Amino acid sequence: MELREPDRDFLRFLWWENEKIQEFRHNQVVFGVTCSPYLLGAVLGYHLSHVPKELKAMANKLQKALYVDNCVTSFSDDNELNEIIVQSIYVLAEANMNLRMWYSSQWSYIPGKLNPADLASRGCTPQQLLRSRWWEGPAFLKGSPEPWPNCEFNVDEESVNSELKKEKVLDLPVKTEVREWFEKFSNISKIIRVLCWVLRFVDNTRKKLKPSSEVLDNLEKKEAEKVLWRMVQRKSFSEKNHSIKKLLVIKDNEGIIRVKTKIIERDDILDFRFPILLPTKHHLTTCLIRQCHLTNCHAGVQIIAAKLRERYWIIAAKQNIRSVVKNCIVRKRFAAKSLTAPPIHLPLDQIRESAVFEITGIDLCGLLFINPKAKVGLFCSLALFIVQYIWIQ
Numbered sequence: 001m002e003l004r005e006p007d008r009d010f011l012r013f014l015w016w017e018n019e020k021i022q023e024f025r026h027n028q029v030v031f032g033v034t035c036s037p038y039l040l041g042a043v044l045g046y047h048l049s050h051v052p053k054e055l056k057a058m059a060n061k062l063q064k065a066l067y068v069d070n071c072v073t074s075f076s077d078d079n080e081l082n083e084i085i086v087q088s089i090y091v092l093a094e095a096n097m098n099l100r101m102w103y104s105s106q107w108s109y110i111p112g113k114l115n116p117a118d119l120a121s122r123g124c125t126p127q128q129l130l131r132s133r134w135w136e137g138p139a140f141l142k143g144s145p146e147p148w149p150n151c152e153f154n155v156d157e158e159s160v161n162s163e164l165k166k167e168k169v170l171d172l173p174v175k176t177e178v179r180e181w182f183e184k185f186s187n188i189s190k191i192i193r194v195l196c197w198v199l200r201f202v203d204n205t206r207k208k209l210k211p212s213s214e215v216l217d218n219l220e221k222k223e224a225e226k227v228l229w230r231m232v233q234r235k236s237f238s239e240k241n242h243s244i245k246k247l248l249v250i251k252d253n254e255g256i257i258r259v260k261t262k263i264i265e266r267d268d269i270l271d272f273r274f275p276i277l278l279p280t281k282h283h284l285t286t287c288l289i290r291q292c293h294l295t296n297c298h299a300g301v302q303i304i305a306a307k308l309r310e311r312y313w314i315i316a317a318k319q320n321i322r323s324v325v326k327n328c329i330v331r332k333r334f335a336a337k338s339l340t341a342p343p344i345h346l347p348l349d350q351i352r353e354s355a356v357f358e359i360t361g362i363d364l365c366g367l368l369f370i371n372p373k374a375k376v377g378l379f380c381s382l383a384l385f386i387v388q389y390i391w392i393q
């Protein structure tokens, strides 16, 4: 198969001539290299998809049955087989391909009693299996094909259908929710960091900048935070939103919706005078509250509300904070009551009136490290012990 002149550059190779390495080009399609099966498939596909209408059926059959340079398929009768052979030889001759080595065989149905494969599926004893000489196959296979059993294959539809499994179709409505990318994370700092890297990537590809430092700086984080709140506000507060209508809000020059509080005249930071408006029960709001709860040593509702108010105005904040605090596992563990048992009554000997040393007992008095030289010390500690014992009783 000859190659077009401009395509020959793709098939260059090195070869030596007169002990000098030189560059050559193939003039013909190379077979036996990695791309050869693809080239063959592409050529066959091209020719089979450009056949006239009357040959379409043959082309479709051949295309499905071809595997690299072999074709295995079946036909209902000899006439169809011969027709397809003639047609496919004609079509592929155009591609200078000579289809040859055709081979066909007929198949016969063998009754179950003579079929050795059925023996195992029916079940048999080891003796029966040995007697059947299953591995040798049926005896008639060794003779000429003429006397082979060739009975008609009649399907008993009724018995086949009785084997069919009865299926029950259950129709369940499945709700597919589209999850936001940040819902994968539960840490607000992590969400901001991820967004930082994404923004940096976008920036770098647009401006084609060289990669900057490997760490994120504060300015980038602040910028990412702004992008995040803008995104939340755009999705949560539409023009017709009732919760936003009750509030006096303004949009700052960076497009962030802020609440106009009564203390705008105060000499304070912008975030405190104009806090950023955030929706309630939003994943990011919940993450923000959780972070505030953790950084303030598992603080309660009041503290978190006051801390967050310094920068944000969360709608129905206390309700939202309460649910976050309620779900904190650490807080739950500390708030748990310790196990208690009902007090038991004292034995009679300990509560009745009695003379000194009338009731005595031995108690464990623990390890005593005695210095053999310090005889005085030993005496004192034992005496102290006795006094204590009497006193307690």
Ligand SMILES: [Zn+2]
Pocket: 293, 298, 299, 328, 329, 330, 331
């Ligand atoms: Zn907590």
